[in-house]
Amino acid sequence: MLAEQPIPDERLRLIFVCCHPALAPEVRAALSLKVVCGLSTVRLARAFLVSEPAMLQRITRAKAKIAGAGVPFEIPARAAWPERLGAVLATLEIAYAQAYEDAALAGDAADFATEVLRLSGLLAELVPDDPEVLALATLVRFAEARRPARLDDSGAMVPVSEQDVRQWNARLIAEGAVLLDRAAGLQRTGPYQILAAIHGAHLSRRETGETPWRAIAALYDALLVLRPGAVTAVNRAVAIGASQGPAAGLAALAAVRTDRRLESWLPWQAARAWLCEQAGEAEAARQALDAALALEPPPAERLFLEAARRRLG
Amino acid sequence: MQYMLLIYEPEAAYAGAGESTLMEIVGKHMALSATMREQQVLLGGDGLQGVETATTVVTGDDGGQSLHDGPFAETREQLGGYYLIEVADLDAALHWARQIPVVPGGKVEVRPVMIY
Numbered sequence: 087m088l089a090e091q092p093i094p095d096e097r098l099r100l101i102f103v104c105c106h107p108a109l110a111p112e113v114r115a116a117l118s119l120k121v122v123c124g125l126s127t128v129r130l131a132r133a134f135l136v137s138e139p140a141m142l143q144r145i146t147r148a149k150a151k152i153a154g155a156g157v158p159f160e161i162p163a164r165a166a167w168p169e170r171l172g173a174v175l176a177t178l179e180i181a182y183a184q185a186y187e188d189a190a191l192a193g194d195a196a197d198f199a200t201e202v203l204r205l206s207g208l209l210a211e212l213v214p215d216d217p218e219v220l221a222l223a224t225l226v227r228f229a230e231a232r233r234p235a236r237l238d239d240s241g242a243m244v245p246v247s248e249q250d251v252r253q254w255n256a257r258l259i260a261e262g263a264v265l266l267d268r269a270a271g272l273q274r275t276g277p278y279q280i281l282a283a284i285h286g287a288h289l290s291r292r293e294t295g296e297t298p299w300r301a302i303a304a305l306y307d308a309l310l311v312l313r314p315g316a317v318t319a320v321n322r323a324v325a326i327g328a329s330q331g332p333a334a335g336l337a338a339l340a341a342v343r344t345d346r347r348l349e350s351w352l353p354w355q356a357a358r359a360w361l362c363e364q365a366g367e368a369e370a371a372r373q374a375l376d377a378a379l380a381l382e383p384p385p386a387e388r389l390f391l392e393a394a395r396r397r398l399g
Numbered sequence: 400m401q402y403m404l405l406i407y408e409p410e411a412a413y414a415g416a417g418e419s420t421l422m423e424i425v426g427k428h429m430a431l432s433a434t435m436r437e438q439q440v441l442l443g444g445d446g447l448q449g450v451e452t453a454t455t456v457v458t459g460d461d462g463g464q465s466l467h468d469g470p471f472a473e474t475r476e477q478l479g480g481y482y483l484i485e486v487a488d489l490d491a492a493l494h495w496a497r498q499i500p501v502v503p504g505g506k507v508e509v510r511p512v513m514i515y
Contacts, residue, residue, distance in 0.1 A: 108489055155511050156400040158488035166490075 097122055098174075098205055099161050105173035106157050113144040114173035115180060120145055123181050123198065133180050135316070135346065171213065175222050175278065178202050178209070182226050189236045189243060189386040199233070202226050210265060217269035221278035224269065227262035228285035231255040242389030247328070251292040259289055277313040280305055299329035316344035320353050324360065332365035352381045359394065372398050401442065401485050401512035402492040404499060407476040410449060412502035427500035428480075435484060435495065444482035476506060483512070 104118035116134055119125040125133070131141040151157065162170065185191065185198035206223040213219045235253035238244050266282050284305045291297050306322035319342040327335020339357055348354045359374035375395045383391060413421070428446070435441035455467040470477055482499065486492050489509070496507045 106489075108493070155509075156402075156488045156492070158490050160488075160490075162490075 095205065095208055097201070098208060101174050101177050101205075102162055102167070102170055103159050105170040105177065106152075106162075107169045108155065108157055109148050109151060110144070111173065113148045114170075115176035116141065117145060117148050118173070118177040119181060122177075123184075123195075125181075125184065125195075129184065133183065135344075167213065171216065171219065174209070175218060178206050178222060178226070179278075182206075182229070186229055187384055189233070189384070190241065191233075192385075199230060203230060214268070215272065217272040217274050218276045218278045220265045220269035220272075221276065221282045224262040224266040224282040225278055225285060227258045227265070228282060228289055231258035231262065231289070237386055240389060241386060242393055243386040244390075246288045247291070247297040254289065254292060259292075262286075275312075277309060280309045280312065284309070297328070299325055303329045316342055316346075316351075317353060319343070320357050324357050327361045327364060332361045335361040336365060349377060350381060352378055352383055352387075355381065356383075356387070356391065359391070363394065363398065368398050400488065400492075401483065401514060402489075403510045403512055404444075404482040404484065404492070404496045405478055405508040405510060406480045406482075406499060406501060406505065407508065408479050408502050408505040409476050410479070412504065413449075413479075424500050424502075431495075431498055431500070432482070435482070440484045440486050440491075440495065442483040442485055444480070444484075446480035447478060450477045476504065 100122045101118045104121050105114040109117065112134075116130050119130060119133070120127070127142050127145065128138055130145070131138040134141065136144075152159075181195075181198045182202040184195035185202065188195055191199060203226055206226045210220050210223040231254050232246060232249060234255065235249035235251070236244055244250075262282070263286070266279070266286060269279055269282075284302055287298050287302045287305065303322065303325035306318060306325050310318050310322055320339065323335050323338035323342065326338045336358075339354070339361060342348065342354065344351070355374045355378035359371050359378060362368075362371035362374055372395065375391055375398070378391050379388065379395065416424075432441055432444060450470040453470045455469065455471045456464055457467050457471075458464050482495070484492065484495055486495070489511075492509050492511075496509050499507050501507065
């Protein structure tokens with residue numbers, strides 16, 4: 087019987103252990119990524135949008151609690167899974183984000199992509215009645231499906247709405263679609279389902295020839311309610327810019343609130359550059375691009391931003 | 400490992416409770432401690448009298464001591480009792496902590512005991 091099966095995978099099992107509810111919610115996923123995937127504190131700090139000392143302190147405190155309080159490093163019983171699932175999903179999401187960021191899969195997170203595809207699929211088999219589990223497996227498949235089209239011949243990033251749809255992986259898209267259908271059938275919506283739907287909307291250009299920006303902006307509205315955050319707000323501003331015009335996009339971008347300095351945050355500057363360029367504000371676009379380039383973007387994004395910079399003279 | 404299971408409850412909930420309710424809660428504690436004894440995890444435990452009986456010895460920054468009538472902190476929930484158990488790990492301790500009868504709003508803090 088499925089309910090009696092242990093977790094049939096060493097990595098997934100370790101993630102469940104690190105996601106023990108006796109640890110602070112904000113550290114569970116970070117600890118899993120540190121212990122299971124070997125991510126450095128620097129990368130964890132960047133992934134969780136906190137300072138490096140703050141992340142180091144969280145990890146140190148969690149490790150001290152595990153040792154001091156006698157948190158068992160054992161496979162949790164099936165009954166203990168639900169309260170750990172949220173952190174397990176966050177772990178897989180962030181591990182995948184590390185691989186996604188590295189579009190050419192040249193860095194040390196290269197094997198995360200295959201690994202998260204595998205683990206998210208396995209989790210969907212183990213917990214088939216949780217729509218968010220199914221949606222995360224979808225999300226990873228939809229994102230990974232686009233990998234062959236994400237870089238041009240020069241190695242520069244190609245935005246999703248400009249990618250050659252013929253290069254997208256049809257098998258992964260089909261797999262993801264089946265999972266997302268099953269999630270929808272369970273009729274309990276959640277942030278991963280909305281994220282997966284956003285990816286799905288981009289992929290629909292394969293059939294329609296057009297990116298449904300208005301629908302995507304509406305999905306980001308919903309996501310911002312379920313999972314407020316600066317990343318969601320910036321992506322929403324871009325979608326609004328694409329569907330309602332750059333002025334509306336810039337207004338949405340101006341409303342983004344975060345406790346970090348927006349001027350030194352790459353996604354914000356990149357979004358601003360694009361919206362300003364669309365609005366015909368060449369000087370503001372140049373400034374944003376220069377600021378973005380100064381923030382050490384990953385290689386593919388650097389080439390993309392440099393090309394935009396050349397275009398603007 | 401040894402763990403203290405510290406029971407915090409709003410005292411007001413007991414103040415209004417009738418005798419039968421109190422006896423029911425005491426009965427649950429008796430049953431739980433009997434099970435703990437059976438499983439050989441129980442090292443000790445008791446209920447405490449109300450905070451109106453508490454006296455706190457306060458040591459000041461200068462090392463001088465004074466007495467305070469009442470508990471150390473005037474919080475809504477007060478320490479009302481404890482169990483001292485010896486079990487393999489935190490999950491086992493939490494397994495027992497979850498079974499401690501508390502009134503709504505009650506909390507059980509699980510603290511590993513230092514062993515010298």
